[in-house]
Each structure stands twice: as structure tokens, then as C-alpha cells.
Amino acid sequence: MALVTATSAAGGIRAPRPAGLKRLALYPALIFTAAFFVLPLAVMLCISFTLRDKGVTVDWFTFANYRAFVERGDGVLLQAMVNSLEVTAVVTVLSILIAYPIAYILAYRVPARWQRLLLVLMVLPFWTSYVIRSYSWLLVLSENGIINRLLTGLGVIAEPIGMGNNRGATILGFVHFFVMLLTLTIYSNLVQIKESYRRAAADLGASPWQVLLHVTLPLSLPGVAVGAFLTFVLCIGDYITPQILGGSKELLMPQAIMRQVGRTADFSMASALSMILMGVVIIAFLFSARRLRMDRL
Amino acid sequence: MRGLRQLPAILYMTAAFAFIFLPVAMLVIYSFQNGPLPVPPFKGVSLRWYDALLADRKLMAAMGNSVLVGVLSSLAATMLGFLAAYAMARRPPRRVALAQFFLMAPISVSYLIIALGLLFTFNLVGVGKSLLVVGIGHVVINLPLCFAICYSQLGEHQANVERAAQDLGANDLQALILVTVPMLWPALLASFFIAFTLSWDEFVIAFLLSKYDTTMPVVIWSMLRSGLSPKLNAAGTFVFGISILLVLLVELLLGRKRTS
Numbered sequence: 001m002a003l004v005t006a007t008s009a010a011g012g013i014r015a016p017r018p019a020g021l022k023r024l025a026l027y028p029a030l031i032f033t034a035a036f037f038v039l040p041l042a043v044m045l046c047i048s049f050t051l052r053d054k055g056v057t058v059d060w061f062t063f064a065n066y067r068a069f070v071e072r073g074d075g076v077l078l079q080a081m082v083n084s085l086e087v088t089a090v091v092t093v094l095s096i097l098i099a100y101p102i103a104y105i106l107a108y109r110v111p112a113r114w115q116r117l118l119l120v121l122m123v124l125p126f127w128t129s130y131v132i133r134s135y136s137w138l139l140v141l142s143e144n145g146i147i148n149r150l151l152t153g154l155g156v157i158a159e160p161i162g163m164g165n166n167r168g169a170t171i172l173g174f175v176h177f178f179v180m181l182l183t184l185t186i187y188s189n190l191v192q193i194k195e196s197y198r199r200a201a202a203d204l205g206a207s208p209w210q211v212l213l214h215v216t217l218p219l220s221l222p223g224v225a226v227g228a229f230l231t232f233v234l235c236i237g238d239y240i241t242p243q244i245l246g247g248s249k250e251l252l253m254p255q256a257i258m259r260q261v262g263r264t265a266d267f268s269m270a271s272a273l274s275m276i277l278m279g280v281v282i283i284a285f286l287f288s289a290r291r292l293r294m295d296r297l
Numbered sequence: 298m299r300g301l302r303q304l305p306a307i308l309y310m311t312a313a314f315a316f317i318f319l320p321v322a323m324l325v326i327y328s329f330q331n332g333p334l335p336v337p338p339f340k341g342v343s344l345r346w347y348d349a350l351l352a353d354r355k356l357m358a359a360m361g362n363s364v365l366v367g368v369l370s371s372l373a374a375t376m377l378g379f380l381a382a383y384a385m386a387r388r389p390p391r392r393v394a395l396a397q398f399f400l401m402a403p404i405s406v407s408y409l410i411i412a413l414g415l416l417f418t419f420n421l422v423g424v425g426k427s428l429l430v431v432g433i434g435h436v437v438i439n440l441p442l443c444f445a446i447c448y449s450q451l452g453e454h455q456a457n458v459e460r461a462a463q464d465l466g467a468n469d470l471q472a473l474i475l476v477t478v479p480m481l482w483p484a485l486l487a488s489f490f491i492a493f494t495l496s497w498d499e500f501v502i503a504f505l506l507s508k509y510d511t512t513m514p515v516v517i518w519s520m521l522r523s524g525l526s527p528k529l530n531a532a533g534t535f536v537f538g539i540s541i542l543l544v545l546l547v548e549l550l551l552g553r554k555r556t557s
Contacts, residue, residue, distance in 0.1 A: 021469035022384050029381035029400055029440060036437050037403050040414025047417055102313050105306045120548055122314070125321045127540040129498030131514045132533040135521060136320030139327065142525060144336040146323060180317065237407025239501055244521065254409050261505070267417050274410045281405060 048271035065272035080256040088236045091174040099182035107190035126180040134244035137173045165247030173245045182227040189223020328530035335527045346531040359516040370435035371492035378443030386451035404441045412502040426508040434502035439492035450484035483550045490543045
């Protein structure tokens with residue numbers, strides 16, 4: 001420690017020794033996070049091992065809730081998890097496919113001074129709440145909505161068709177949101193790639209497609225990965241979009257959790273399902289973190 | 298020739314814009330609908346649904362609650378985030394990595410799970426649902442962002458000026474209040490407004506942790522049960538408009554800093 005101080009003093013810079021106030025300043029945030037984030041999760045973990053029947057705790061340590069996740073109602077809860085994973089996977093892939101060209105065109109085809117403005121405009125609806133965004137899609141998809149009007153007007157369909165209340169509507173609502181998120185993360189990655197790399201490849205005879213495939217795309221993978229991970233986390237945990245757009249014919253995991261809270265007030269089961277959902281996110285995180293490192297090698 | 302080559306890009310961007318703005322356009326346009334249904338055909342411009350909005354006591358009360366929860370929770374999140382960033386900046390990255398990870402962790406957990414955790418915990422210690430609890434939940438989700446914004450703006454420049462102040466005899470507290478905070482006000486304001494926007498739009502936490510007094514998104518949600526209505530469009534347009542204003546303000550605050 002003394003050595004470190006001595007060397008930095010020799011370098012002409014006073015060692016940033018954290019004094020009283022500067023050290024104490026860290027604690028309010030740490031204590032707050034411990035009390036209102038870590039502790040509640042720990043409480044949930046504990047509750048998930050208790051068994052409740054009609055509001056009374058009948059068993060203090062059991063895996064019954066986790067077993068019920070697989071067994072209850074012919075696996076209806078397990079199916080909710082499968083549905084969630086399917087929807088999230090489709091949403092993530094579709095969003096990347098749509099967002100990448102947007103980010104690419106913004107970064108390389110749009111004049112530099114317009115880029116910022118166009119980007120801000122492009123992701124403006126990102127800042128609506130889930131409730132209002134989903135409601136807006138309900139307007140678009142409704143039987144008298146603009147799409148049905150257009151299709152009947154053009155004679156594509158004779159009668160308006162119900163487009164809400166299914167998985168397709170949920171996916172549409174999600175993709176709309178995450179295209180904006182991914183545009184942001186991919187764009188900010190693309191503008192950091194040195195122009196000289198792309199120019200060097202072109203000078204060496206690579207066609208624009210080859211430059212894209214062998215230079216730009218590999219270098220932009222971190223931006224894609226960050227965006228994809230955020231998409232995964234936010235998508236799999238959202239209750240509102242599937243509830244408003246998907247209806248309740250098919251349950252996704254957050255809807256299944258809300259049912260435990262709402263109908264039966266089974267906090268134990270809700271906790272167990274939440275823990276399972278969190279576990280899936282953690283596995284996804286570890287998986288993507290490892291993949292990302294492998295891609296960099 | 299060049300124009301022709303750009304054509305696919307222009308077409309793609311136009312289509313993307315249309316996709317992204319279609320629902321927003323429907324929301325905003327049909328909030329001015331002069332008729333009972335927020336769907337085509339458009340029957341002319343009218344402000345009657347905004348009048349209905351202002352006359353709705355419950356909605357206005359919810360708006361007041363939203364502002365209250367938003368302002369207080371954003372103030373708290375910004376303060377906690379700034380203090381943590383201030384404490385961590387200029388320390389060796391390896392020594393603060395753990396604390397940083399700890400503070401950023403809530404970002405990877407679904408709002409629903411954070412809300413349930415708080416609900417069950419407060420339930421256990423006998424604290425009932427209230428706007429205060431909602432506010433705590435909003436601080437939990439906003440603290441990582443506020444911390445990240447402040448942390449990213451605390452650079453070597455601030456450290457030098459701070460040291461200069463201390464050499465001139467200021468103590469830690471004086472340097473913090475008279476030097477660091479004024480230098481960082483754009484970042485602090487940006488952090489406050491981002492937090493406010495997220496709190497203003499947040500649904501699940503407010504839904505699960507509030508009782509009779511509740512926030513805008515929750516009231517809009519309960520209005521949704523009676524189906525599509527231009528009044529809902531008006532409420533949505535209003536909420537969205539406020540968010541947009543704040544986001545543009547943040548863009549201005551942080552954008553100006555970048556160029557200067």
C-alpha cells in the first residue's frame with residue numbers, strides 16, 4: 001500500500017486516498033440495495049420452500065411448489081415456461097433481424113449530422129409505458145382497426161378478422177419494442193468500429209457484402225449480444241404485453257405468476273415460479289457471457 | 298445512379314418508421330376523435346376527450362400521485378446513485394468491481410419479481426401497501442441507472458478540480474457541494490429525468506404495491522377493462538407526451554455536454 005502511494009506520488013499525482021466522506025458515500029446505496037433488493041429476493045427464496053394451504057402455512061420446508069411446477073394441472077405451469085421461452089426466442093431473433101439493417105443504415109448511409117436526430121426519432125416510442133404501447137397495438141389490430149380496414153378495403157379479406165388475443169399479437173407488440181432497443185445497442189456498437197478496418201478490407205478487394213460479412217458483422221456482435229440479452233430479460237419477465245395483447249387463452253410465465261398472487265394468494269407458489277424464472281435468466285446470462293467471450297477469441 | 302443505389306435503404310427506413318410509429322400515430326390521432334370509438338373512420342377533430350380527462354377526478358388524483366411518487370423516488374435514486382458513483386470514481390476498477398456488480402444487479406431482474414419480493418417482505422413485517430412502498434420499488438429499479446449515468450460522467454477532469462479545491466482549503470463536504478455537484482448538474486438532471494420517466498410509466502410495481510391511492514398507468518389499466526375508448530387514447534397521449542418532453546430534455550442536457 002505504501003509502495004503504491006509512493007509510486008503515484010513520484011508520478012506527480014496525489015494518490016486518491018478515499019477519505020472519510022468519500023468512503024461513507026458508498027454505503028447508502030449499498031444498504032438500500034441490500035435492504036430492498038437482496039433481502040426481498042432472499043425472503044422469496046425462503047417462502048418458495050414453504051407450503052401454504054388456504055392461506056395457512058402447513059409445511060416450512062418442502063419442495064412441493066417446485067414439484068407442482070412440473071406436475072400441477074397436467075403441466076400447465078411447465079407449459080407456461082415453455083411458451084415464455086418460445087415467445088422470447090422468436091421475439092429476440094425477429095427483433096435482431098429487423099433492427100440490424102436499421103442500425104446499419106443509420107450508421108453508414110445517413111450523413112453524420114443527421115444520425116443522432118434520426119436515432120432519437122426512431123426510438124421515441126420506446127419511452128411509452130408498456131400499458132399504453134400495448135393498448136395502441138390493440139387499436140391497430142382491432143376488428144375496426146386500420147389493418148382490417150385496409151385489408152377489407154383492398155378486398156384481400158371479406159370480413160374483418162380478429163387479430164388480437166393470440167400469440168402473434170403478443171410477439172408483434174414485443175418485437176415493436178425490442179426493435180427500438182436493439183437499434184440503440186447495435187448502432188452504438190457500429191459507430192465505434194473504426195472506419196479504417198472497413199476501408200482496408202475494401203482496399204484489399206472485398207466486395208461490400210464481404211466487408212459486411214467478414215468485418216462489420218463480427219465486430220458488431222457485442223452490441224447484438226448486449227441487446228439480445230436485455231431483450232431476453234425484459235421480454236421473458238413482462239406481464240403486460242401478453243396480458244393485453246395475448247389474452248388469457250395461453251399463459252406466459254409472468255401471467256402464471258400473477259395468477260398465483262391474484263386468485264389464490266398463494267405467495268409460496270408465486271415465489272417458487274419467480275425463482276424458476278430468475279434461474280432461467282441467470283442461465284441465459286451465463287450462457288451468453290460465455291458465448292460472447294468465445295466469439296471474441 | 299447513387300440515388301438508385303440508396304433506394305433499398307430509403308425504402309427499408311421508411312417501412313421501419315411506419316412500423317414503429319403506426320401504433321403511436323393511432324393513439325395520438327384518435328385521441329382527437331369526434332366520436333365514441335378510437336378507430337377509423339376519423340370523424341373530425343375534437344378536444345372533448347381531453348375535457349373528459351380533466352373532469353375525471355380519479356385520473357387527476359392518480360396523476361398527482363404519479364408526479365409525487367416520480368419526483369420523490371427519482372430524487373432519492375439520483376442522490377443515492379450519485380453518492381455511490383462519487384465514492385467509486387477514481388478508485389482502482391478492480392476494487393470497486395464487486396460493489397458495482399451489486400448495485401447494477403437489479404437491472405437483470407424482472408420488475409414483476411422485484412415487486413413481488415417487496416410485497417411479500419413488507420407483508421411479512423406488517424407494512425401495508427401504499428404509495429411510499431411503490432416509491433421504494435421505483436428507487437430499486439432506478440438506482441442502477443442513476444448510478445451508471447453519474448458514474449459515466451465523473452471523469453479525471455472533475456477529480457483535478459476537486460483536488461484543486463481541497464488544496465485551496467475546502468474540506469470534503471465543501472468540495473462535494475460547491476465543486477462536484479455544480480460541475481455535474483447536467484448528469485444529475487439527466488439521471489433525475491430518466492428516473493422520473495421510468496417511474497411515470499411504470500405499471501407492475503405500482504399495481505402490486507398500491508391500494509386505493511394509485512398511479513396513472515394503473516388507472517389506465519383499469520380503464521382498459523371497459524374496452525377501447527378515445528378517452529384512453531387521450532390519457533395515453535398525455536402520458537406519452539410528458540415522457541417525450543423529458544427524454545428530449547435529457548437528450549439536450551447530455552448532448553450539449555458532449556459537444557462542449
